[in-house]
Amino acid sequence: MGQRGRAVLQSNASQQESSGTSQDALKHNRKHNICMVSDFFYPNMGGVESHIYLLSQCLIEKGHKVVIVTHSYGKRKGVRYLTNGLKVYYLPLQVMYNQSTVTTCFHSLPLLRCVLVRERITVVHAHSSFSALAHDSLFHAKTMGLNTVFTDHSLFGFADISSVLTNKLLTITLCDTNHIVCVSYTSKENTVLRAALNPEIVSVIPNAVESTDFTPDPSQRRDDRITIVVISRLVYRKGIDLLGGIIPELCLKHPDLNFLIGGEGPKRLVLEEVREKYQLHDRVRLLGALEHKDVRNVLVQGHIFLNTSLTEAFCMAIVEGASCGLQVVSTCVGGIPEVLPEDLITLCEPNVRSLCAGLEKVIARQRSGAVPTPASIHARVKNLYTWRNVAERTEKVYDRVVGEEVLPLHMRIQRLRSHCGPVAGSIFAFVAVLDFLFLLLLQWLVPDQIMDLAVDASGPFGMWNQESGIKKRTSSQKS
Amino acid sequence: MGPDSAPDPPVPWRKVLWERQPFPDNYVDGRFLEELRRNEGLRQYHYWAVVKEAGSVGQQLSCVAIFITVWLYMEQGLLSPEVLLLTSLVCAMLGYGLHQVLASTVDSGDEPRTRLADLQSAAIFLSFTYGFSPVLKTLTESVSTDTVYAMSAVMLLAHLIFFPYTQPSPPGSLSLNAALFASVCLASRLPGALHTFAMLSCALLVFALWPCLLQRLREKAPSQFTGVCVGMCIGGIGGLGSQSLVGAVLLALALGNVTFFCPLLLITLQRQKDNIQGPWDEAEIHEDLSHFIQ
Numbered sequence: 104m105g106q107r108g109r110a111v112l113q114s115n116a117s118q119q120e121s122s123g124t125s126q127d128a129l130k131h132n133r134k135h136n137i138c139m140v141s142d143f144f145y146p147n148m149g150g151v152e153s154h155i156y157l158l159s160q161c162l163i164e165k166g167h168k169v170v171i172v173t174h175s176y177g178k179r180k181g182v183r184y185l186t187n188g189l190k191v192y193y194l195p196l197q198v199m200y201n202q203s204t205v206t207t208c209f210h211s212l213p214l215l216r217c218v219l220v221r222e223r224i225t226v227v228h229a230h231s232s233f234s235a236l237a238h239d240s241l242f243h244a245k246t247m248g249l250n251t252v253f254t255d256h257s258l259f260g261f262a263d264i265s266s267v268l269t270n271k272l273l274t275i276t277l278c279d280t281n282h283i284v285c286v287s288y289t290s291k292e293n294t295v296l297r298a299a300l301n302p303e304i305v306s307v308i309p310n311a312v313e314s315t316d317f318t319p320d321p322s323q324r325r326d327d328r329i330t331i332v333v334i335s336r337l338v339y340r341k342g343i344d345l346l347g348g349i350i351p352e353l354c355l356k357h358p359d360l361n362f363l364i365g366g367e368g369p370k371r372l373v374l375e376e377v378r379e380k381y382q383l384h385d386r387v388r389l390l391g392a393l394e395h396k397d398v399r400n401v402l403v404q405g406h407i408f409l410n411t412s413l414t415e416a417f418c419m420a421i422v423e424g425a426s427c428g429l430q431v432v433s434t435c436v437g438g439i440p441e442v443l444p445e446d447l448i449t450l451c452e453p454n455v456r457s458l459c460a461g462l463e464k465v466i467a468r469q470r471s472g473a474v475p476t477p478a479s480i481h482a483r484v485k486n487l488y489t490w491r492n493v494a495e496r497t498e499k500v501y502d503r504v505v506g507e508e509v510l511p512l513h514m515r516i517q518r519l520r521s522h523c524g525p526v527a528g529s530i531f532a533f534v535a536v537l538d539f540l541f542l543l544l545l546q547w548l549v550p551d552q553i554m555d556l557a558v559d560a561s562g563p564f565g566m567w568n569q570e571s572g573i574k575k576r577t578s579s580q581k582s
Numbered sequence: 583m584g585p586d587s588a589p590d591p592p593v594p595w596r597k598v599l600w601e602r603q604p605f606p607d608n609y610v611d612g613r614f615l616e617e618l619r620r621n622e623g624l625r626q627y628h629y630w631a632v633v634k635e636a637g638s639v640g641q642q643l644s645c646v647a648i649f650i651t652v653w654l655y656m657e658q659g660l661l662s663p664e665v666l667l668l669t670s671l672v673c674a675m676l677g678y679g680l681h682q683v684l685a686s687t688v689d690s691g692d693e694p695r696t697r698l699a700d701l702q703s704a705a706i707f708l709s710f711t712y713g714f715s716p717v718l719k720t721l722t723e724s725v726s727t728d729t730v731y732a733m734s735a736v737m738l739l740a741h742l743i744f745f746p747y748t749q750p751s752p753p754g755s756l757s758l759n760a761a762l763f764a765s766v767c768l769a770s771r772l773p774g775a776l777h778t779f780a781m782l783s784c785a786l787l788v789f790a791l792w793p794c795l796l797q798r799l800r801e802k803a804p805s806q807f808t809g810v811c812v813g814m815c816i817g818g819i820g821g822l823g824s825q826s827l828v829g830a831v832l833l834a835l836a837l838g839n840v841t842f843f844c845p846l847l848l849i850t851l852q853r854q855k856d857n858i859q860g861p862w863d864e865a866e867i868h869e870d871l872s873h874f875i876q
Contacts, residue, residue: 258862258864260862260863261857261858261859262857282608287599288597288599289860289861289862290862292614292615292617292618292860292861292862293860293862295615296615296618296858302608302610302614304608305608306606306607306608307599307607307608308607309599340864342865342867344867344871345867345871347871347874348869348871351874377874380874413864413865413866414862414863414864414865417599434865436861436864437861437862438599440597441597441598441599441600442599442600443600444598453865453867454867454868454869455869455871456869487600488599488600496607500607
């Protein structure tokens with residue numbers, strides 16, 4: 104396979120570059136060409152999107168080359184450059200549901216092959232199990248003989264039919280993925296069970312929070328009142344029904360209590376009805392959808408941050424809340440108990456009574472003044488989760504992965520059939536063979552050797568810094 | 583703390599993310615998956631208990647068979663509509679009496695329907711059916727007989743599939759409507775208007791009133807319920823046997839399958855059940871939160 108040949112060539116080249124250093128040092132100095140793949144990226148906003156962007160930025164800072172592949176969003180098609188030469192490919196693929204693309208197992212191969220060959224990718228890093236493009240890319244990357252990493256951002260159950268099907272799909276795509284990254288230990292347990300994985304190839308690397316964006320500012324608080332801030336999408340999974348039970352309960356007991364709720368979603372109705380019924384218009388403010396930059400300004404107005412999620416793999420919101428110096432009260436679900444030390448968070452059972460009791464306790468503490476200052480909370484939280492640390496740990500995963508051998512086709516078929524059950528395994532072994540034949544056809548039509556190589560924007564030979572001066576000049580001329 | 587750094591075990595591993603621990607990122611502790619719970623809240627079934635419950639399914643199957651038998655007799659002229667009406671009346675009176683007796687043994691809290699109301703509904707139904715039976719008789723005249731039979735078969739199957747076996751009283755609207763539709767189809771192929779009327783009354787008795795009585799019987803006298811089910815099954819097989827031996831054999835096989843083989847299958851497959859729960863499951867809201875809004 105041409106790709107593998109190229110990869111070998113490249114590692115030879117890098118060996119020549121750093122000839123004289125020991126093998127071990129080489130391993131740690133090696134720069135990777137990483138391709139991040141997910142259906143979810145800017146202009147869509149959310150946890151996965153910002154994770155990919157910030158991780159990529161930190162990897163570029165460390166000298167790696169990173170490109171991002173996602174599907175086109177409206178008129179946003181083709182190649183775009185973001186800060187520091189982060190190149191984003193918006194592939195023209197059909198969106199099916201919730202920004203996830205259609206998957207046919209084959210149709211994305213020509214485009215993905217173009218990107219992977221032109222960019223001389225060595226590691227394909229796919230994100231989010233909701234993304235069909237991520238699954239596709241893992242499958243094609245293996246056909247092309249590349250090493251793969253997958254990051255799982257969410258938790259799944261095992262009981263209903265949809266999770267049975269997605270879990271089977273995950274088993275198939277992860278069966279020859281080299282390494283999997285999960286955002287919390289609970290998420291790791293979940294993924295290992297869902298995809299029947301060896302836990303040794305699953306690393307836990309938590310999400311991070313840009314703590315410099317979330318600094319406390321107690322002057323924004325109203326000291327004659329106690330404000331509870333909730334920032335989340337207003338959907339069932341975030342426990343908004345519980346919030347609808349908590350608001351009247353606590354507002355009746357504490358006349359100086361305010362709620363500040365940021366976010367939008369179908370469950371907004373519940374909150375509006377509660378507000379209407381109990382006449383709490385002056386005390387419960389619904390801010391609607393917030394832009395990321397406004398989140399901090401809302402957070403600093405509160406004393407207590409409340410999270411009522413019913414399921415959560417990591418929960419960045421509580422870290423952001425704590426980083427702004429708020430007392431955090433949260434349901435004890437999923438990975439949440441792992442995220443903050445016990446003295447910074449009050450964990451409650453996911454029901455109205457327990458959450459009210461937890462909030463009462465914190466309100467009493469707040470009144471008596473027995474809480475640490477926002478600045479001291481911020482100081483403790485700010486270094487817990489940093490993107491630099493995430494990038495460092497992810498880099499080690501890449502270092503480990505590139506040394507691994509990619510299974511040749513017959514071994515891959517064997518693995519699929521032994522790992523994914525006789526029926527699904529055989530079907531996807533067949534799909535793998537077809538994919539391979541399709542790749543051969545594409546290679547015959549346009550051989551890898553005659554494909555143009557893309558100009559590196561980031562990475563060791565990145566042109567961004569050299570050219571940025573010129574670019575600035577031309578852009579100023581234009582304007 | 584990359585995946586490759588050597589483990590250093592003097593401090594115990596903790597399942598927390600906020601603390602930098604001297605373990606590699608892919609470290610697997612002995613406590614991995616310790617919160618995994620299997621088959622929580624699993625119900626253990628006993629074979630004969632399941633067979634008893636499955637009896638109500640077999641019984642319903644036999645009801646359909648009995649109804650078809652009655653229709654076959656009517657169609658061949660072996661049973662006159664007068665006799666059927668008279669038998670139906672007697673059965674209805676007996677059943678109603680039994681229903682009342684069973685109701686009175688334990689007085690229910692809410693006000694019971696008066697006899698007058700029952701009589702009224704019966705009178706309305708009978709007069710309307712009697713009045714409309716000439717219309718119903720000619721309703722499917724333009725439809726071919728094969729179509730009518732196929733439709734009846736499908737509808738009776740739908741009746742069996744959608745029948746609310748756990749709570750048959752009142753009968754589910756979908757299954758009852760399917761059954762009545764099938765009986766109108768079948769009744770319209772009988773020779774006269776009185777035949778149609780008799781057939782529809784019989785259908786009402788079998789598909790609407792009998793399940794109610796049976797449910798009452800099941801609640802109040804569970805020991806008799808089993809006997810009644812067995813009786814119905816034997817009646818169904820015997821009745822069908824007098825018309826078609828193949829039909830009787832097939833019915834017997836179906837009944838045996840439903841009442842004896844399926845419970846066995848359930849119990850054997852129950853052992854294969856592997857349901858996993860853990861901290862990753864979505865929390866469920868058990869409280870009723872609607873009173874906060876309404």
